[in-house]
Amino acid sequence: MSADRFHTIVTTVENKPGVLARVAGLFSRRGFNIESLAVAPTDDDRFSRITFTVDVESAPLEQVVKQLNKLINVVEIRELPPEDSVSRELMLVTVSADAGHRKELMEIIEEWRAFVLADNSKQIMLSFSARTARLDEFEECLRPFGIAELQRTGRVALPALD
Amino acid sequence: MSDNQQMPGGEALVKSLEHEGVDVVFGYPGGAILPVYDPIIDSSIRHVLVRHEQGAGHMAEGYAHATGRPGVAMVTSGPGATNVVTPLADAFLDSVPMVCITGQVPYAAIGTDAFQECDTTGITMAVTKHNFLVTEAQDIPRIIHEAFHIATTGRPGPVLVDIPKDIVDPTNPRSAMTWYTATDADMELPGYHPVTEGDPELIRQAAEMIRDAERPVLYVGGGVLKARAADALRELAEMVQIPVVTTLMARGAFPDSHELNLGMPGMHGNYSAVTAMQKSDLLISLGARFDDRVTGKLDGFAPEAKIIHVDIDPAELGKVRRANVGIQGDCRLVIEGLNHAIRELGGTAVQADRSAWRSTVSGWQEKFPLTYEQSAPGDKLKPQFVIEQLRDGNPSDTIVASGVGQHQMYASQWWEFDHPYTWINSGGLGTMGFSIPAAIGAKAGMPERRVWAVDGDGCFQMTAQELVTASVENIPIKVALLNNSYLGMVRQWQEMFYEERYSEVYLQERVPDYIKWAEAMGCAAIRVESPEEVGPAIEKANEIDDRPVVVEFVTDARENVFPMVPSGATNSEVVVDPSQQHLLEDES
Numbered sequence: 174m175s176a177d178r179f180h181t182i183v184t185t186v187e188n189k190p191g192v193l194a195r196v197a198g199l200f201s202r203r204g205f206n207i208e209s210l211a212v213a214p215t216d217d218d219r220f221s222r223i224t225f226t227v228d229v230e231s232a233p234l235e236q237v238v239k240q241l242n243k244l245i246n247v248v249e250i251r252e253l254p255p256e257d258s259v260s261r262e263l264m265l266v267t268v269s270a271d272a273g274h275r276k277e278l279m280e281i282i283e284e285w286r287a288f289v290l291a292d293n294s295k296q297i298m299l300s301f302s303a304r305t306a307r308l309d310e311f312e313e314c315l316r317p318f319g320i321a322e323l324q325r326t327g328r329v330a331l332p333a334l335d
Numbered sequence: 336m337s338d339n340q341q342m343p344g345g346e347a348l349v350k351s352l353e354h355e356g357v358d359v360v361f362g363y364p365g366g367a368i369l370p371v372y373d374p375i376i377d378s379s380i381r382h383v384l385v386r387h388e389q390g391a392g393h394m395a396e397g398y399a400h401a402t403g404r405p406g407v408a409m410v411t412s413g414p415g416a417t418n419v420v421t422p423l424a425d426a427f428l429d430s431v432p433m434v435c436i437t438g439q440v441p442y443a444a445i446g447t448d449a450f451q452e453c454d455t456t457g458i459t460m461a462v463t464k465h466n467f468l469v470t471e472a473q474d475i476p477r478i479i480h481e482a483f484h485i486a487t488t489g490r491p492g493p494v495l496v497d498i499p500k501d502i503v504d505p506t507n508p509r510s511a512m513t514w515y516t517a518t519d520a521d522m523e524l525p526g527y528h529p530v531t532e533g534d535p536e537l538i539r540q541a542a543e544m545i546r547d548a549e550r551p552v553l554y555v556g557g558g559v560l561k562a563r564a565a566d567a568l569r570e571l572a573e574m575v576q577i578p579v580v581t582t583l584m585a586r587g588a589f590p591d592s593h594e595l596n597l598g599m600p601g602m603h604g605n606y607s608a609v610t611a612m613q614k615s616d617l618l619i620s621l622g623a624r625f626d627d628r629v630t631g632k633l634d635g636f637a638p639e640a641k642i643i644h645v646d647i648d649p650a651e652l653g654k655v656r657r658a659n660v661g662i663q664g665d666c667r668l669v670i671e672g673l674n675h676a677i678r679e680l681g682g683t684a685v686q687a688d689r690s691a692w693r694s695t696v697s698g699w700q701e702k703f704p705l706t707y708e709q710s711a712p713g714d715k716l717k718p719q720f721v722i723e724q725l726r727d728g729n730p731s732d733t734i735v736a737s738g739v740g741q742h743q744m745y746a747s748q749w750w751e752f753d754h755p756y757t758w759i760n761s762g763g764l765g766t767m768g769f770s771i772p773a774a775i776g777a778k779a780g781m782p783e784r785r786v787w788a789v790d791g792d793g794c795f796q797m798t799a800q801e802l803v804t805a806s807v808e809n810i811p812i813k814v815a816l817l818n819n820s821y822l823g824m825v826r827q828w829q830e831m832f833y834e835e836r837y838s839e840v841y842l843q844e845r846v847p848d849y850i851k852w853a854e855a856m857g858c859a860a861i862r863v864e865s866p867e868e869v870g871p872a873i874e875k876a877n878e879i880d881d882r883p884v885v886v887e888f889v890t891d892a893r894e895n896v897f898p899m900v901p902s903g904a905t906n907s908e909v910v911v912d913p914s915q916q917h918l919l920e921d922e923s
């Protein structure tokens with residue numbers, strides 16, 4: 174998948190019950206595909222932030238933004254094109270780490286600067302945060318070792334500094 | 336009502352409605368909403384007890400269409416709420432300002448599958464402009480004020496307020512609240528700021544495009560009526576001498592009798608309205624949304640036209656057809672701005688020469704007027720004839736509320752709408768059964784006006800029970816029932832596109848007996864079968880004002896609505912009345 178097909182939209186929404194359902198419902202009934210979605214409160218507890226990535230080939234971005242704007246609980250929408258923003262995604266992954274491949278695996282962890290969160294000599298749990306595309310690559314490097322469990326958060330983003 | 340008075344939430348809800356200026360509520364009680372029905376007894380608000388909650392919703396819509404004020408429906412939880420889903424969806428698609436109050440199970444019981452519990456806000460999320468679940472009695476005045484504000488500003492629409500029983504029930508301590516008169520300052524709507532003023536620079540650009548256009552058409556939609564912009568529109572059209580088409584939602588926004596009016600565009604539009612748009616070099620879309628019933632096959636729609644698109648809802652700009660100039664704003668303000676900008680540019684004197692266009696268009700009007708063949712002796716009535724007789728037998732400010740089907744198209748085509756807010760119909764959702772309750776709502780809001788429902792036999796059987804409401808509540812509407820014994824519009828499609836294989840469209844000739852049925856509901860009833868009876872029956876119906884009247888016109892099922900753009904075809908492939916079809920060959 175080419176990176177610029179995916180645009181990040183950051184919405185500030187009222188922190189009220191049902192708001193996520195309104196946003197998700199809008200996406201499904203208008204046929205917009207969400208690639209990833211991250212929701213969390215902001216530093217102001219009246220508001221939450223919903224960050225999502227949409228495939229702009231699936232729906233015109235302008236319509237996505239305008240339709241979102243019609244939701245009464247959506248307070249602000251910012252569209253962050255890849256070139257003007259900094260984005261990160263977090264991955265937690267548990268990989269097999271038996272004695273035969275342990276050394277090789279530790280080298281990869283070192284090289285990619287992932288964090289070891291737990292190690293029980295059979296498996297290692299890692300945390301890795303980077304741009305989404307890097308997460309994809311890292312996942313490919315780990316796959317030969319045997320991935321037991323993997324969870325990604327979906328990307329979050331902020332506008333780039335001048 | 337003085338502020339700081341203690342009262343239960345139910346009373347506060349009724350006071351809040353009074354404070355919003357509500358004079359009529361259309362509703363139906365039940366367990367969860369009971370505590371609100373008690374203070375209704377002491378209120379100045381008139382409550383109209385409907386016979387089905389769908390009726391309450393459509394009455395609220397009819398009231399809003401006719402008066403411009405938001406209609407209010409009130410129903411209980413569970414089945415009461417699910418029964419208003421259709422009118423909410425209807426009001427949503429047609430941008431009708433409406434507030435619906437639903438009872439809900441006590442707050443603590445929500446999520447337990449309690450008796451008559453349903454997730455009303457979840458179910459109606461997709462068919463309302465916004466909805467609220469109120470959790471505290473103290474919030475009631477504020478949220479009711481917000482609901483009316485949202486329903487009536489920006490692009491109008493339905494707003495639902497779901498009220499758990501415990502916060503309105505005086506026997507429950509959670510219902511205690513301190514009254515306050517909610518104002519705009521109390522509203523907590525940080526994400527809602529409708530823009531009404533159009534951008535002056537874009538308005539100036541639009542004025543230049545209008546000045547230079549040789550084949551322009553004013554494409555007028557329901558937004559013009561919502562914005563109460565009919566006067567501004569007339570000034571614009573007359574100043575620049577541009578022909579006008581009024582969509583199904585905008586009939587009456589520009590007088591049908593005006594020489595610039597080409598009538599309705601779209602699937603069953605007038606040939607000249609459809610074709611003028613198709614051949615236009617500039618479509619000036621005012622509060623219209625390029626609905627598929629207007630555009631036909633989109634990639635063949637008005638191929639040479641540039642687009643000026645004015646809408647209060649920015650999401651409409653560019654949604655279907657890219658606009659060369661898209662102006663977000665209230666239609667009245669933007670049209671007034673356009674009138675000003677056009678005058679600034681030199682007004683009438685500097686407009687492009689449109690004499691050729693005007694004569695082409697009037698050529699189409701002469702060649703392809705709406706037409707039908709009068710019935711042969713012994714044949715059943717022609718529905719178009721019935722509508723013509725109704726039109727001629729009633730004052731021009733009569734309000735017409737229509738159902739959905741062939742009779743709706745005949746009514747829109749053959750009535751002459753010369754005043755705004757005289758035509759009420761279900762355009763976007765196409766809800767059969769709309770007309771009788773909508774007519775009742777209109778009459779409740781405009782008691783001094785004559786209100787005719789134009790209904791089909793299929794539609795009538797969906798909501799006829801509201802004639803009981805009309806009788807008992809003394810809301811004397813008149814119903815013209817065009818009984819062709821068929822689901823006529825579906826029959827027409829089966830005739831034209833399914834090789835006359837009629838599947839499940841025949842409704843029976845004499846069952847039900849509409850006369851007995853109408854009389855049983857407290858109405859006067861007249862059956863009309865021959866052309867010479869039509870006028871006198873209408874006259875007689877108009878003399879009866881102490882109860883509703885149903886006039887059953889037995890009409891010819893073989894009649895089809897023309898012109899017609901077949902579904903999936905472009906507007907250049909419009910099929911005209913069979914008697915005119917040969918004339919099409921001269922047109923390229």
Ligand SMILES: Cc1ncc(C[n+]2csc(CCOP(=O)(O)OP(=O)(O)O)c2C)c(N)n1
Pocket residue numbers: 738739740741742743765766767790791792793794795817819821822823824825
């Ligand atoms: C609630 C609903 N169900 C089905 C339809 C599909 N439909 C559109 S027009 C029509 C026939 C309407 O019949 P009638 O009221 O007799 O009007 P006519 O076309 O015969 O004038 C039907 C079934 C609809 N629009 N609404």
Ligand SMILES: [Mg+2]
Pocket residue numbers: 740791792793817818819820821822823
């Ligand atoms: Mg019929």
